[in-house]
Amino acid sequence: MNSVDSKPATSSLIGSEADSQRTLYPYVTGTSVVGIKYKDGILLAADMGGSYGSTLRYKSVERLKPVGKHSLIGGSGEISDFQEIMRYLDDLILSDNMWDDGNSLGPKEVHNYLTRIMYNRRNKFNPLWNSLVLGGVKNGQKYLGTVNMIGVHYEDNHVATGFGNHLARPLLRDEWHENLTFEEGVILLEKCMRVLLYRDRSAVNKLQIAKITEEGVTISPPYALKTFWNFSAFENPTLGAEGSW
Amino acid sequence: MSTAAIEMPPKGGFSFDLCKRNKMLAAKGLKQPSFLKTGTTIVGLIFKDGVILGADTRATAGPIVADKNCEKIHYMAPNIYCCGAGTAADTEAVTDMVSSQLKLHRYHTGRESRVVTALSLLKSHLFSYQGHVSAALVLGGVDVTGPHLHTIYPHGSTDTLPYATMGSGSLAAMAVFESKYREGLSRDEGVNLVAEAICSGIFNDLGSGSNVDICVITQGNQEYLRNHLLPNPRTYISEKGYSFSKKTEVLLTKITPLREMVDVIEGGDAMEE
Numbered sequence: 281m282n283s284v285d286s287k288p289a290t291s292s293l294i295g296s297e298a299d300s301q302r303t304l305y306p307y308v309t310g311t312s313v314v315g316i317k318y319k320d321g322i323l324l325a326a327d328m329g330g331s332y333g334s335t336l337r338y339k340s341v342e343r344l345k346p347v348g349k350h351s352l353i354g355g356s357g358e359i360s361d362f363q364e365i366m367r368y369l370d371d372l373i374l375s376d377n378m379w380d381d382g383n384s385l386g387p388k389e390v391h392n393y394l395t396r397i398m399y400n401r402r403n404k405f406n407p408l409w410n411s412l413v414l415g416g417v418k419n420g421q422k423y424l425g426t427v428n429m430i431g432v433h434y435e436d437n438h439v440a441t442g443f444g445n446h447l448a449r450p451l452l453r454d455e456w457h458e459n460l461t462f463e464e465g466v467i468l469l470e471k472c473m474r475v476l477l478y479r480d481r482s483a484v485n486k487l488q489i490a491k492i493t494e495e496g497v498t499i500s501p502p503y504a505l506k507t508f509w510n511f512s513a514f515e516n517p518t519l520g521a522e523g524s525w
Numbered sequence: 526m527s528t529a530a531i532e533m534p535p536k537g538g539f540s541f542d543l544c545k546r547n548k549m550l551a552a553k554g555l556k557q558p559s560f561l562k563t564g565t566t567i568v569g570l571i572f573k574d575g576v577i578l579g580a581d582t583r584a585t586a587g588p589i590v591a592d593k594n595c596e597k598i599h600y601m602a603p604n605i606y607c608c609g610a611g612t613a614a615d616t617e618a619v620t621d622m623v624s625s626q627l628k629l630h631r632y633h634t635g636r637e638s639r640v641v642t643a644l645s646l647l648k649s650h651l652f653s654y655q656g657h658v659s660a661a662l663v664l665g666g667v668d669v670t671g672p673h674l675h676t677i678y679p680h681g682s683t684d685t686l687p688y689a690t691m692g693s694g695s696l697a698a699m700a701v702f703e704s705k706y707r708e709g710l711s712r713d714e715g716v717n718l719v720a721e722a723i724c725s726g727i728f729n730d731l732g733s734g735s736n737v738d739i740c741v742i743t744q745g746n747q748e749y750l751r752n753h754l755l756p757n758p759r760t761y762i763s764e765k766g767y768s769f770s771k772k773t774e775v776l777l778t779k780i781t782p783l784r785e786m787v788d789v790i791e792g793g794d795a796m797e798e
Contacts, residue, residue, distance in 0.1 A: 446696040450729040451704060454721075475703040479696070511708060513571065513687035519671075522641075 306358035306409040308332050310343045311482040312444030313354035314472050315413045316456060317422050317437050318465035321493035322415030324354045325469040327477075328502055329484035336484060344490040346497040348373045351387040351416035352490050353394075356441040357429065358409035365408060368397060387416025387423040391433070399431030411441035417494050440472075443480040448472035462491070474505050541657075564732025566694030567597060567608035568722045569663045570706065571687050572715035575672045575743035576665035579719035580608045581694065581727050582752070583734035590734065596751070598740045602627050602638040604747065605666030606740045607647075610692035611659040611679060619660050623647050640666040640673035644683060652681025661691045667742050694726025694733040701725045712741065720754055727756065 313326040330338030343362070344354045347369050355362035372393060376385050385393075391414040401407050411428040425435035438452040451472055460468065469489060477483045485507070490499040551557055564585045569578045584592035599607045599620035605627070609616025623646045627638045643664055651658055662677040676689045688706050690698040701722040710718065719739055726733040737754035740747065769775075 443696075447700045450697040450700050450725045453729065454701075454725065471704050472700075475700045478703050479699060511687045513685070517685040 302406045303358065303361065303409050306361075308337065308359045309482070310341060310356045310359055310362070311480055312440055312442040312448065312476055313343065313356050313411075313413045314440045314444045314448045314452075314469060314476075315354060315415050315424055315426075315438065316452065316460070316465055316469065317415075317424050318460040318462060320462065321417045321422055321491065322352060322424050323462075323465045323469055324352055324413060324415055324490045324492075325473050325487060326354050326356070327473070327484050327487040329482060329486070330359050331482045334481075336482070339484055339486060340502070342488070342499075344488055344499055346490075346492075346499070347390055347414075347416075348376070349384050349496070350418040350492075351385075351390045351414060352492045352497055353390075354413040354415075354441075354490070356411050361408040361410050362412075365394070365397070365410065365412070369394075386418035386421075387414055387425070388418075390414060390416070391423070391425040391427065391435070395427045395431060395433040398427050398429060398433075402430050413439055413441060416492055420494065443476060443483075444472070447475050447479055451475065470505060474507065477505060477507065564694075564730070564734075565597065565610040565692030566690065566698050566723055566726025566730060566733040567610050567663050567692050568690045568698050568702070568719055568726075569608065569665045569674045569676075569688070570702065570710075570715060570719060571665075571672050571674050572710040572712060574712065575667045575741065576674055577712075577715045577719050578606055578608050578663060578665045578740045578742070579723045580738045581723055581733040582736045582738060583727075583732070584613055585732055593735050594752070596738065598738050598749070600624060601643050601664070602631070602666065604668055604742060604745075605638060605640055605643055605664070606742060606747070606749075607643070607665070608663040608691070610661045610663075615658045615660040616662065619647065619650060619658060620662070623650070637668060638666075639668040639670065640664065640675065644673075644675050644677070647677050648681045648683050651677065651679060656680040663689050663691050665740075665742060667744050672742075690722065690726075692726070692733065694723075694730035697725040697729040698722035712743075716741065716750075716753075724754070724756060 308330050310330055311327065313324060315322060315324040324344050326343040328339060328341050328343070329336055330341040341359060343356065344352060345366060347353050355365065369390065373385065394412060394414060398408060407429045409429050411426065413426050415424040423435065424437065424439055425433060426439040426441065427433035438449070438456050440448045455468055466489060473487055477485055485504045486502050487505065488500050488502055490497065564583055565581060567580045569576060578598055580597035582594045582597065583590055584595040597608055599609060601607050601620060601624045607620050609620060623643055626646055627643060630642065631638055647662060647664065651660060656679045659679050661679055664677060665674045674686055674689055676684045676686060676691055687708070688702045690702065705718055716739055720737050723737045735757055736752045739750040739753040741750070
């Protein structure tokens with residue numbers, strides 16, 4: 281088979297079984313997730329786009345999901361790996377329920393579990409290609425953390441994945457404060473999502489905002505943000521500068 | 526007909542002769558010297574009466590801050606200024622060069638320089654060097670046709686925009702602009718928005734830091750606000766100042782003026798023709 285090609289075999293057809301099972305590059309990806317703590321709990325926002333390379337292939341991907349009674353997860357990166365993570369979490373919650381002891385896993389515990397999974401997969405050179413945001417409230421304590429594909433994890437008052445780190449975090453650092461009301465929190469998240477919509481090529485104008493409080497989880501139905509394109513400079517950009525663009 | 530090649534006068538500027546050799550050496554493992562980059566957040570915006578340009582003041586050489594307070598807003602013409610990001614030498618040289626060309630052009634035409642003139646000179650120079658002159662510029666000014674703001678990329682493409690950001694801190698600054706820019710801002714609102722955008726770059730980007738420089742250009746007037754904001758002062762300065770240890774004795778203080786090195790001879794011989 282290799283009489284003409286003397287290079288070492290790199291395709292999965294010829295390589296070992298193990299190689300073809302690893303995630304080498306992501307295929308269908310979700311873009312940023314942004315999360316903030318507010319007065320009553322946590323707010324997460326994510327759009328509903330699943331890009332296949334540079335094509336916007338899927339426009340109704342739910343990237344915000346509840347986990348157990350006390351947590352919310354938002355996932356960016358490879359969608360199939362996110363679905364696998366949801367399976368792991370379902371098993372985890374199921375086992376926890378089977379104890380039937382009145383205790384339930386809180387967001388801190390779920391975040392720790394996710395961190396272990398992500399880091400261990402990374403050590404085996406077979407990562408789950410995701411950046412996750414995990415938020416929740418248990419016994420009045422709010423928790424918001426993030427973990428990514430190499431196992432880097434931390435918690436903060438506001439987190440973002442992907443492009444959100446560059447575009448949303450500066451805004452959040454400036455304008456987040458303790459005791460945001462729900463309305464203020466949504467306005468702040470929408471501001472961040474709007475900037476991401478303008479400046480991230482893989483963003484779509486169809487987003488969901490999810491809220492978690494002591495009472496439970498609410499995920500909003502999908503909606504679109506208003507955008508403004510009517511700057512006079514955009515209408516005739518080369519006025520007075522003929523020949524340029 | 527002569528078969529020898531015609532002697533061309535040296536054109537000056539970039540010579541590509543060593544590129545092949547450098548590439549070969551790098552492949553063999555030679556560590557290339559890192560150049561002084563300006564990391565940078567630079568912004569510009571158009572407000573009611575003209576253009577406001579802003580820049581941070583940190584120059585980096587790899588991971589080290591080489592200059593804590595450099596000037597990134599360069600003079601092009603009395604009514605045109607240009608912020609530069611990328612390799613410091615490239616931005617300095619290219620803006621100086623075009624500034625001189627604009628001055629000569631002003632003498633030739635007897636008119637105030639136009640922003641599109643600077644734009645065309647810069648973009649054709651950068652394009653001819655195919656991106657090797659690593660200068661990303663925000664060019665702004667007010668001329669007879671009105672206020673103009675342009676961005677110029679190292680390969681020579683340009684954009685005409687109402688608000689623009691460039692440099693490593695451009696995303697942090699653009700986040701501020703996209704959420705807060707409106708048309709018809711007043712001068713103070715514009716200056717505050719520019720300062721906010723630069724501060725966003727300074728505090729959220731590692732390649733930008735130190736102080737905020739601002740330049741406000743309006744019809745017939747410009748204000749260069751060097752170090753308009755100093756949000757990074759030295760936090761701990763010892764009030765005692767520096768004191769010598771007790772063992773040091775000051776024996777004598779004597780000030781010796783340096784002797785004049787050059788002896789000027791009055792009425793010396795004239796230079797030979």
